[in-house]
Amino acid sequence: MNWDSIEKIAENVSSGKVTAETLVNKSLAMIDDTKEYNAILSVSKTRALERAREIDAKVKNGEKIGKLAGVPFIAKDNFLTFDTPTTASSHMLENFHAPFQATAIVRLEAAGAIMVAKSNLDSFAHGSSTENSAFGPTLNPSDKSKVPGGSSGGSAAAIALKIAPFALGTDTGGSIRLPASFCGVVGFKPTYGLVSRYGVVAMASSTDVIGPITSTVEDAALVLDVMSGKDQFDGTTIDRDTKTYDGKPTNLNGVKIGVVKEFFSSGIDDEVKKVILDNVERMKAHGAEIIEVSIPSISLSLACYYVLVPAEVSSNLSRYDGQRYGLSDATAKNLDESFEKSRAAGFEAENKRRIMIGTYVLSSGYYDAYYKKAQTVRTKLINEFNKVFEEVNYLVGPTAPMTAFEIGKHVDNQLQMYLADIMTVSANLVGIPSISIPVEKANGMPVGLQLMAPQKADRDLLALAAAIEGQKE
Amino acid sequence: MTQLPFILIKMSKISEQDIRKLASLSKLKLSDVEVNIYQKELTSIVAYIEQLSNVDVNGLDPTSQVTGLRNVTRVDELIDYGVSPAELLKNAPSKKDNQFKVKRMIA
Numbered sequence: 001m002n003w004d005s006i007e008k009i010a011e012n013v014s015s016g017k018v019t020a021e022t023l024v025n026k027s028l029a030m031i032d033d034t035k036e037y038n039a040i041l042s043v044s045k046t047r048a049l050e051r052a053r054e055i056d057a058k059v060k061n062g063e064k065i066g067k068l069a070g071v072p073f074i075a076k077d078n079f080l081t082f083d084t085p086t087t088a089s090s091h092m093l094e095n096f097h098a099p100f101q102a103t104a105i106v107r108l109e110a111a112g113a114i115m116v117a118k119s120n121l122d123s124f125a126h127g128s129s130t131e132n133s134a135f136g137p138t139l140n141p142s143d144k145s146k147v148p149g150g151s152s153g154g155s156a157a158a159i160a161l162k163i164a165p166f167a168l169g170t171d172t173g174g175s176i177r178l179p180a181s182f183c184g185v186v187g188f189k190p191t192y193g194l195v196s197r198y199g200v201v202a203m204a205s206s207t208d209v210i211g212p213i214t215s216t217v218e219d220a221a222l223v224l225d226v227m228s229g230k231d232q233f234d235g236t237t238i239d240r241d242t243k244t245y246d247g248k249p250t251n252l253n254g255v256k257i258g259v260v261k262e263f264f265s266s267g268i269d270d271e272v273k274k275v276i277l278d279n280v281e282r283m284k285a286h287g288a289e290i291i292e293v294s295i296p297s298i299s300l301s302l303a304c305y306y307v308l309v310p311a312e313v314s315s316n317l318s319r320y321d322g323q324r325y326g327l328s329d330a331t332a333k334n335l336d337e338s339f340e341k342s343r344a345a346g347f348e349a350e351n352k353r354r355i356m357i358g359t360y361v362l363s364s365g366y367y368d369a370y371y372k373k374a375q376t377v378r379t380k381l382i383n384e385f386n387k388v389f390e391e392v393n394y395l396v397g398p399t400a401p402m403t404a405f406e407i408g409k410h411v412d413n414q415l416q417m418y419l420a421d422i423m424t425v426s427a428n429l430v431g432i433p434s435i436s437i438p439v440e441k442a443n444g445m446p447v448g449l450q451l452m453a454p455q456k457a458d459r460d461l462l463a464l465a466a467a468i469e470g471q472k473e
Numbered sequence: 474m475t476q477l478p479f480i481l482i483k484m485s486k487i488s489e490q491d492i493r494k495l496a497s498l499s500k501l502k503l504s505d506v507e508v509n510i511y512q513k514e515l516t517s518i519v520a521y522i523e524q525l526s527n528v529d530v531n532g533l534d535p536t537s538q539v540t541g542l543r544n545v546t547r548v549d550e551l552i553d554y555g556v557s558p559a560e561l562l563k564n565a566p567s568k569k570d571n572q573f574k575v576k577r578m579i580a
């Protein structure tokens with residue numbers, strides 16, 4: 001069962017041709033039919049149907065709704081929302097009910113979109129496979145024995161399963177693009193600061209971004225258009241483009257696209273490499289100027305990321321202390337024991353691992369050697385990207401060096417798991433927009449093609465991605 | 474799937490004592506089994522990130538903010554967040570007189 005484009009759905013609801021209630025019911029039926037994949041953690045049935053009926057009544061009254069009139073969507077379960085719990089797939093927040101909604105949710109609702117459910121993720125978004133969820137892994141819609149990627153694995157699987165026209169994800173080091181790649185859908189990571197993070201469970205504040213997961217680039221652009229722009233509740237937000245993010249395809253003629261050499265060196269799956277290079281050839285045939293470029297520090301980006309992100313994680317997760325909200329151990333005899341026991345019971349193994357690595361690299365005596373050094377390597381990486389962007393307009397490569405792997409394959413080897421992010425973390429460290437779009441399959445599984453652009457060129461990047469999406473034969 | 478190569482510069486061994494200290498600083502109660510596992514895992518992760526130690530960053534400053542924003546201020550006035558104290562206290566494990574109740578801090 002397919003969905004129309006988001007533009008078409010909103011048009012049909014606004015004109016009264018289709019009711020929002022029908023759409024919400026269709027989405028709810030899809031949730032029931034796909035339970036075995038464990039993509040969805042909770043359903044907002046009552047509120048979604050109420051909002052749908054409100055919208056339908058307004059349409060009958062001749063009122064104007066908005067760009068996303070009646071469009072059902074799924075939010076990753078680290079967005080604060082009314083009606084459902086917000087668990088971040090952790091026991092820590094298993095029973096947490098948000099007293100307010102995230103800015104992204106508020107803006108989407110104001111445009112007429114309707115949240116129907118919350119999706120599974122790696123606990124606190126720590127992971128690349130959704131296996132770190134406290135509520136069991138999500139299964140890949142293309143092959144149930146494989147992971148959907150992570151951490152927004154539930155959202156990507158939900159779109160591949162056609163549960164809703166769009167889903168929200170968060171991307172700290174690839175958490176939107178990797179699952180989009182593994183599940184064969186579109187995942188967009190905007191420029192750092194383009195979408196407010198107010199009301200989203202913080203992971204690593206210097207790289208966290210929010211973005212859409214959809215079936216098409218145009219749908220992703222429309223969702224971004226509604227969510228983006230400054231927010232008084234998030235001081236890191238930046239101005240949005242004055243023009244609409246519409247995701248209309250650009251002409252590839254004369255566009256300079258850099259093929260990042262480092263993405264094709266050792267370690268990449270042969271079939272994935274072939275699919276990506278075939279696509280690059282096709283871009284060339286459509287008039288794009290293909291230039292090989294080198295960004296040597298990309299080989300350091302993962303090490304850099306695994307210093308900076310755990311450091312920020314250890315700081316951001318200190319708020320979960322079992323005193324004001326979240327899991328609280330009832331047996332503790334004193335305050336310190338209450339902290340330690342609550343956190344021990346509320347966090348998954350990967351959460352604890354990252355908190356301790358973060359604490360280690362921030363420790364007195366190690367701070368300069370690890371944290372400050374990584375921040376300086378980050379500068380080096382940024383400089384190299386800036387230099388390459390003087391020569392080309394965009395960069396291209398695979399989203400991941402492999403296709404979706406078997407469930408359980410890397411659970412005992414964190415470094416192998418971390419390597420799934422090797423091609424996505426750079427965009428987060430540099431703060432640039434990046435998108436994963438599905439191309440041909442490899443090893444019978446979906447492959448994502450990754451495109452990147454300079455900071456704030458989100459609109460142009462979406463236009464380029466739409467053009468490449470359209471050239472598939 | 475091919476395994477990606479990574480360089481082990483030097484293996485600085487993390488001791489059992491280090492893990493217990495980190496757990497204490499992180500306010501995490503760990504079992505002996507966990508201490509053992511994390512000791513091995515953190516040793517290999519730290520060995521991996523140590524590849525940064527040989528990178529030449531002469532003349533470069535550290536980056537902590539990527540879009541160039543500095544000192545984002547606002548007018549010092551009350552903002553209505555639309556949330557009441559009662560709503561904020563709903564998730565509290567223990568409360569009294571409209572306040573969070575915690576265990577005694579000073580003996």
